[in-house]
Amino acid sequence: MQSSQSFRGMRDILPGEVERRSHFLDTIRTVYSxxxxxxxETPIVDSLEILENSGGGENEKLIFKLLKRGEKLQLTDDTSPDDLVDGGLRFDLTVPLCRFYAENAVRLPKPFRSLQIGQVFRAERPQKGRYRQFLQADIDIIGDSTALSEIELLIASGHALHRLGLESFEVRLNDRRALEQILLKQGVGIDQIIGVMVALDKLDKSSPEQVVKEIIARGVDPGVAESLLEALGRASGQHVVDELANAGAEEAILSNLEEIVSKVRGSIHGMGVRIDPLCVRGLGYYTSTVFEYSSPKWGSSIAGGGRYDSMMSRFGLDQPACGVSLGFERIHAVLAGTEGTAGSSSRRNLYLLFDQTEQLGEALAAAREYRKSGFSVILVSHRHGGRSPMKRLASEAEELRRQGAQGEYWFLQLGTDAEPRLLMHG
RNA sequence: GUGGCCGUAGCUCAGUUGGUUAGAGCGUCAGAUUGUGGCUCUGAAGGUCGGGGGUUCGAGACCCCUCGGUCACCCCA
Structure with a gap:
């Protein structure tokens, strides 16, 4: 007998859970709309040509690749793995979006505000809140280079998170160019910048001493490393912007960040916004502003985004772009155990018990009527005078609720009950 | 990709320093009972002890490999 376990890092989703997830997705769609x-919608599969060299950083190493098919799949002694593949599963929604936009720009509004909800794939080692297939919900604005994009995206995504039921969360905002300028000014070599940024990004987890150590290990002069941390360490309180300017960041970039913060701050209940010069976010295609959402209930980020102005140039288009991605699975995990949010479309289930040999026609007619009045009707064939399925139905409803389903459960014995009777409600 | 911990029935777990036919609760199924169904009682089914190999007279317990889960790195949503 074969194992029925799901493939590594993949998982099944039970009916009650799907009900709950659908409700969350409805909320996201409604808010973003x-x-x-x-x-x-974009395809899950893209050519490797597009997926690779996309600035996806580490993610590009995690692509599930597709074997060529038919005649094109030629195995010889000197074929390398790369010769055998030509497509891959997307690792995010941004790369496919750029291809989509380049292909269809003429038929799209300008600037284009895109919403995409879809599965993405990464061949990582699975962990809690980290799967090899997971759902992302992205919004992007293509064709606007001003801070309006960032402001709109932050407010819209904050609105969505709030409506989903997140009580408090924080956005850390930064502009990579600012950090780059500071690093250069402080004496970090241009080829060391990326490594130093990665090290600095760990400051929220590791101690400053460890980070200094790592920076030195990456080839930076110990004195430079020390003064760098000191300069950035100062830039965390009330006067972040002033300190960053002193440390060598350009005024225009900083005032742009200030503008974003001032317009976004206070707009969403429970959302905190602050400039964090150490927020770096991977090292992919982001060119300037980057932001990351965190919840006190979750160790890592639950959403993130930034500006990727040069990405479209791959396709010969010169278009600025900026986007934010919600990590659906992680948000769902953060919300686990909480009650449904406002506007929850809880369904009213009705178990319609009937004797199949004698009451089938009658039952179908009754089902149609109850559907009209808003019930989700579940036909339960049950021979008259037999053991009542009551207990079984109650425990089934209980199980669905455990999985996350909401709603009421009614039952009605055709020919005996005049009205539906409440079995349980959630 | 690297390292630590874990893997017994559908679920939650017992299982003494290796020692007869591997247990419980919940759930499932069957029957009984109950004058209005979810209670109670009885019984049954259900386990290649994740898989493979090894040590041993004997392994669910010990060793190796492998698969899966989990946590920490890495990186990220």
Whole structure:
């Protein structure tokens, strides 16, 4: 007998859980739609040519690749793995979006506000809140180079998180160019910048001493490393911007960040916004502003985004772009155990018990009527006078609720009960 | 990709320093009972002890490999 376990890092989703997830997705769609975003769909598979060298950083190493098919799959002594593959599963929604935009720009509004909800794949080692297939919900604005993009994206995504039921969360905002300028000014070599940024990004987890150590290990002069940390360490309180300017960041970049913060701050209940010069975010395609959402209930980020102005140039288009991605699985995990949020479309289930040999026609007619009045009707064939399925139905409803389903459960014995009777409600 | 911990029935777990036919609760199924169904009682089914190899007279317990889970790195949503 074969194992029925799911493939590594993949998982099944039970009915009650799907009900709950659908409700969350409805909320996301409703909120984003109210902010003017248009939903699109892109393929899960793209050519490797597009997926690779996309600035996806580490993610590019995690691509599930697709074997060529038919005649194109030629095995000889000197074929390398790369000769055998030509496609791959997407590791995010941004790369496919850029291809989509380049292909369809003429038929799209300008600037284009895109919403995409879809599965992405990364061949990582699975962990809690980390799967090899997971759902992301992205909004992006293509064709606007001003801070309006960032402001709209932060407000819309904050709105969505709030409506999903997140009580408190924080956005850390930064502009990579600012950090780069500071590093250069402080004496970090241009080829060391990336390594130093990665090390600095760990400051929220590791001690400053460890980070200094790591920076030195990456080839930076110990004196430079020390003064760098000191300069950035100062830039965390009330006067972040002033300190960053002193440390060598350009005024225009900093005032842009200030503008974003001032417009976003206070707009969403429970959302904190602050400039964090150490927020770096991977090292992918982001060119300037980057932001990351965290919840006190979760160790790592639950959403993130930034500006990727040069990405479209791959396709010969010169278009600025900026986006934010919600990590659906992680948000769902953060919300685990909480009650449904406002507007929860809880369904009213009705178990319609009937004798199949005598009451089938009658039952179908009754089912149609109850559907009209808003019930989700579940036909339960049950021979008259037989053991009542009551207990079984109650425990089934209980199980669905455990999985996350909401709603009421009613039952009605055709020919005996005049009205549906409440079995349980959630 | 690297390292630590874990893997017994559908679920939650017992299982003494290796020693007869591997247990419980919940759930499932069957029957009984109950004048209004979810209670109670009885019984049954269900386990290649994740898989493979090894040590041993004997392994669910010990060793190796492998698969899966989990945590920490790495990186990220």
């Amino acid at each position: 109210s902010h003017g975003f248009h939903e699109i």
